Amino acid sequence: MTKLLEWVFGVLVLGVAWAILSFDLLDLRLPQTYQEVAWPMPLYLLVSFGCYSLATVGYRVATFNDCEEAAVELQEQIKEAKEDLRKKGLKI
């Protein structure tokens, strides 16, 4: 199953469950609280996911390692390499 199909399937299953609970489609006569909780769930989950995404990406950007020493080391090695290669006769 492709990822797209997995998502479509998942959304369908959740969607059907939500519709059954919110609109009492199967005449289950469940307590009122089930309906009250189920009804706003899609919006609630969407907003929660949005917040989670922002927080996660924000955190990852903030903690993204800046490799200063790697850049410095590379510069030094470039100098060393150029010297060595020149000595060995390379025409750059």
Add this chain to the structure above:
Amino acid sequence: MASRRATRRSQEDGDKYSVLLPTYNERENLPLIVWLLVKYFEESEFNYEIIVIDDGSPDGTLEVAQQLQQLYGEDKIVLRPRAKKLGLGTAYIHGIKHATGNFIIIMDADLSHHPKFIPELIAKQKEGNYDLVSSTRYRGNGGVYGWDLRRKLISRGANFVTQVLLRPGTSDLTGSFRLYKKEVLESLIERCVSKGYVFQMEMIIRARQLNYSIGEVPISFVDRVYGESKLGGNEIISFIKGLLTLFATT
């Protein structure tokens, strides 16, 4: 001490590492990357060869490659040039054809991927007998130098979306500094159809599908190119297209 034992073991194992270096206008960087590769391979005593695949660079990259071949020997520097700029996937295929190693290392020739990490990739591979070892800029002490906030945001954002949609199991999908078992790379290239960034992503996704084992090693990525070629709208759009294609077809 431990590294000496490991290298002696590898020589007995008969492992050989072929580094594929596709180049286009890398006249300045090629000698430097080769010098660094030779340095770290000689130090770690692993058996290696460097395969330069130049796509008809107008700046004379091939000439420099030939000089390097004179300097280091034809067994260490192998030239597999092509007439013009063709795709990365075909460059790999072209390079692998005459590779004598049982492991292939792919990397960029612009010094953003530092050869000092190659012994680490090799060690990781041996640790778990991984089919492929990928580098990551996003985990452990991996990181980047030379990116501003905008670039970091795009990178992390794109990676997040990729993780949510594809759930690949590795932290850095667009990275192209990797170590593969030769037969694994061959079987993956056969199956991949995308280009550019997305090609690298597709390799990992297909590897997962085929149940190959994947190891990860944090690396530092020194971007000296970013200043000149900013990540433009076109690249972003083709990335999204590629991502959605992978989402819908794998």
